Amino acid sequence: MREIMIDTNEPYRVLIGGGLLRDAGALIQSLERKPGAVAVITDSHVGPLYAERMEESLKDFRHYVYTVDAGEENKTPETLIAILRSMAQHEITRADLVVALGGGVVGDMAGFASAVYQRGMRFIQCPTTLLSAVDASVGGKTAVDLPEGKNLIGAFHQPAMVLCDTDTFQTLDPARIADGAAEIVKHAAIADEKLFDVMAAQDWQSDIDAIVARNVEIKRSFVLQDEHDLGQRQMLNFGHTIGHAVEAWSRFRLSHGQAVAVGMVMETRAARRLGMTELAEDALIGILEAKGLPTAVDATAEDILEFATRDKKRQSGAVTVVVPDRIGHARLERLDMGRFRQYVEAGLP
Amino acid sequence: MREIMIDTNEPYRVLIGGGLLRDAGALIQSLERKPGAVAVITDSHVGPLYAERMEESLKDFRHYVYTVDAGEENKTPETLIAILRSMAQHEITRADLVVALGGGVVGDMAGFASAVYQRGMRFIQCPTTLLSAVDASVGGKTAVDLPEGKNLIGAFHQPAMVLCDTDTFQTLDPARIADGAAEIVKHAAIADEKLFDVMAAQDWQSDIDAIVARNVEIKRSFVLQDEHDLGQRQMLNFGHTIGHAVEAWSRFRLSHGQAVAVGMVMETRAARRLGMTELAEDALIGILEAKGLPTAVDATAEDILEFATRDKKRQSGAVTVVVPDRIGHARLERLDMGRFRQYVEAGLP
Numbered sequence: 225m226r227e228i229m230i231d232t233n234e235p236y237r238v239l240i241g242g243g244l245l246r247d248a249g250a251l252i253q254s255l256e257r258k259p260g261a262v263a264v265i266t267d268s269h270v271g272p273l274y275a276e277r278m279e280e281s282l283k284d285f286r287h288y289v290y291t292v293d294a295g296e297e298n299k300t301p302e303t304l305i306a307i308l309r310s311m312a313q314h315e316i317t318r319a320d321l322v323v324a325l326g327g328g329v330v331g332d333m334a335g336f337a338s339a340v341y342q343r344g345m346r347f348i349q350c351p352t353t354l355l356s357a358v359d360a361s362v363g364g365k366t367a368v369d370l371p372e373g374k375n376l377i378g379a380f381h382q383p384a385m386v387l388c389d390t391d392t393f394q395t396l397d398p399a400r401i402a403d404g405a406a407e408i409v410k411h412a413a414i415a416d417e418k419l420f421d422v423m424a425a426q427d428w429q430s431d432i433d434a435i436v437a438r439n440v441e442i443k444r445s446f447v448l449q450d451e452h453d454l455g456q457r458q459m460l461n462f463g464h465t466i467g468h469a470v471e472a473w474s475r476f477r478l479s480h481g482q483a484v485a486v487g488m489v490m491e492t493r494a495a496r497r498l499g500m501t502e503l504a505e506d507a508l509i510g511i512l513e514a515k516g517l518p519t520a521v522d523a524t525a526e527d528i529l530e531f532a533t534r535d536k537k538r539q540s541g542a543v544t545v546v547v548p549d550r551i552g553h554a555r556l557e558r559l560d561m562g563r564f565r566q567y568v569e570a571g572l573p
Numbered sequence: 574m575r576e577i578m579i580d581t582n583e584p585y586r587v588l589i590g591g592g593l594l595r596d597a598g599a600l601i602q603s604l605e606r607k608p609g610a611v612a613v614i615t616d617s618h619v620g621p622l623y624a625e626r627m628e629e630s631l632k633d634f635r636h637y638v639y640t641v642d643a644g645e646e647n648k649t650p651e652t653l654i655a656i657l658r659s660m661a662q663h664e665i666t667r668a669d670l671v672v673a674l675g676g677g678v679v680g681d682m683a684g685f686a687s688a689v690y691q692r693g694m695r696f697i698q699c700p701t702t703l704l705s706a707v708d709a710s711v712g713g714k715t716a717v718d719l720p721e722g723k724n725l726i727g728a729f730h731q732p733a734m735v736l737c738d739t740d741t742f743q744t745l746d747p748a749r750i751a752d753g754a755a756e757i758v759k760h761a762a763i764a765d766e767k768l769f770d771v772m773a774a775q776d777w778q779s780d781i782d783a784i785v786a787r788n789v790e791i792k793r794s795f796v797l798q799d800e801h802d803l804g805q806r807q808m809l810n811f812g813h814t815i816g817h818a819v820e821a822w823s824r825f826r827l828s829h830g831q832a833v834a835v836g837m838v839m840e841t842r843a844a845r846r847l848g849m850t851e852l853a854e855d856a857l858i859g860i861l862e863a864k865g866l867p868t869a870v871d872a873t874a875e876d877i878l879e880f881a882t883r884d885k886k887r888q889s890g891a892v893t894v895v896v897p898d899r900i901g902h903a904r905l906e907r908l909d910m911g912r913f914r915q916y917v918e919a920g921l922p
Contacts (some may be wrong), residue, residue, distance in 0.1 A: 301657075308725070308726050339901075343729055365692065367692065370654075370658055371658065372658060372661035372662060375659070377691075
């Protein structure tokens with residue numbers, strides 16, 4: 225088992241290892257303030273696989289399991305309210321604990337529910353996808369979507385602990401593994417050349433615990449510099465400025481990881497063609513294709529601009545983009561809207 | 574105009590005076606980070622009276638007004654979502670500003686909306702009732718109700734400024750003035766004997782600015798000691814432990830202020846009869862009746878216990894009650910459930 229401390233205002237531990245779900249109850253017992261009851265929030269994919277294991281582990285706590293329909297399309301205020309009402313009906317108090325058992329969607333919703341239930345209570349993340357393990361389990365971002373846009377309402381709310389049982393990745397299909405790989409390649413591209421080399425290898429999954437741990441460390445280093453996402457943390461948006469737009473343009477037929485893969489390639493190409501970097505996009509294309517990820521779409525510049533400028537990160541007519549100087553290092557640049565248009569056009573294949 | 578600084582983590586000013594709504598635009602201009610746009614949230618009672626004045630003051634900002642149906646029964650997740658969607662439709666960003674123009678219900682909902690929109694943005698409280706001016710505008714508590722209970726979801730979110738235009742109280746009917754008086758008497762009872770004497774006078778409304786300012790100071794002193802409501806701040810629950818139960822028992826036919834008036838009398842009587850204080854409830858009864866507030870209801874001990882033990886502040890089988898030692902001073906005591914039952918029974922007339 226690996227353990228990483230995240231030193232936010234209220235520090236917490238990220239534990240990574242096979243079989244950790246079985247230890248959930250004992251680990252909750254180890255919290256400084258023990259909860260009286262536990263609300264386990266999961267979804268219709270993950271619940272049938274792991275809820276029983278979780279309940280067995282929680283047998284010494286009063287607890288219940290609430291299962292939401294799986295899928296990003298259910299990450300809505302309505303599902304959030306249903307979760308919150310279930311908590312009230314089970315007489316959960318703010319001294320109790322929420323456990324988010326699932327991928328990013330469950331983590332986002334259960335985390336947000338715990339941020340606002342009785343004005344805030346603790347929650348534990350149990351990511352069951354590679355993507356949520358390397359991405360969503362550090363950073364404290366929780367949210368649900370509105371019809372007007374993704375993640376439009378939410379809270380910054382740090383978990384009390386993250387339990388990453390890497391055995392759960394064994395039930396993921398290859399496309400979901402690839403989604404995780406896209407975010408890992410992103411972390412590698414902006415911060416860790418060695419990790420990039422590891423990901424280039426055929427057998428990159430052979431020590432998945434180590435890879436998850438390294439990604440948590442990378443994400444931590446950016447998040448701790450900037451807990452509220454105003455500066456350095458924007459570096460983590462590499463591939464996302466265009467990727468989010470591509471994801472929305474595709475009406476979410478592309479997964480987040482697939483869209484980020486396309487976004488990284490386009491953003492690197494754009495920066496190179498505008499003379500902002502000497503890094504070529506070839507290495508990225510090679511590694512992403514080997515993981516089964518797309519690296520181009522047939523969206524036009526207009527398509528991308530339309531969705532990119534809707535994004536909530538746009539402020540006062542300028543867009544911050546992440547420019548990879550070389551594999552393992554990146555910087556931020558602010559582009560006015562005219563320049564951003566050139567950038568998007570330059571990113572097309 | 575009176576000005577009080579609230580030194581929370583991000584300090585803000587409470588401004589109190591007649592005519593302040595007309596200065597809203599200029600005061601927003603004085604913020605360190607100027608918003609690009611302003612979302613004014615008001616309700617169907619207050620909007621027709623004051624929205625035009627607010628809009629005139631905001632003419633140099635891109636802004637819009639969103640009007641919710643007035644009344645506590647509309648303080649729901651559905652109304653909250655409607656507010657948030659209106660913000661997205663008007664392309665509000667987290668660099669912008671929400672203005673809550675109304676009483677406690679509007680303040681709670683608009684404040685909560687600003688706490689979660691794009692994971693948090695600034696808001697300004699413009700309380701238009703005496704109750705919200707002396708109670709809701711300091712403390713940072715925001716919330717909406719669930720069918721399962723009041724204020725079950727919310728956030729601690731401090732305003733960027735509070736503009737209390739005391740001219741707006743002139744359009745309140747006497748029952749709403751009395752609601753405010755109940756909370757003022759509460760503050761006086763736990764912290765300020767002189768204020769209690771002021772409230773005992775017929776002409777207590779003659780310097781309403783001074784009264785609001787004093788109440789803001791009292792509330793500040795408790796809140797700053799305990800921003801997250803775990804200790805000293807519970808002193809502000811005087812009259813509320815039984816009051817909330819009475820309010821719920823009445824199915825909210827009693828207003829919050831009326832229920833708190835009843836609660837203060839019952840809690841004082843209970844403490845006296847159980848030998849926890851020598852203070853008699855007569856002075857409270859006299860002052861509250863003079864304000865047109867009720868001081869007794871025909872609920873039974875069982876009625877009150879049923880609703881009081883549902884309250885979210887109950888934890889681990891004990892209840893914290895506020896015991897007034899004398900007018901102007903109080904202390905907290907924790908009662909186990911058996912003792913709390915005796916307390917409720919002793920509180921009956």
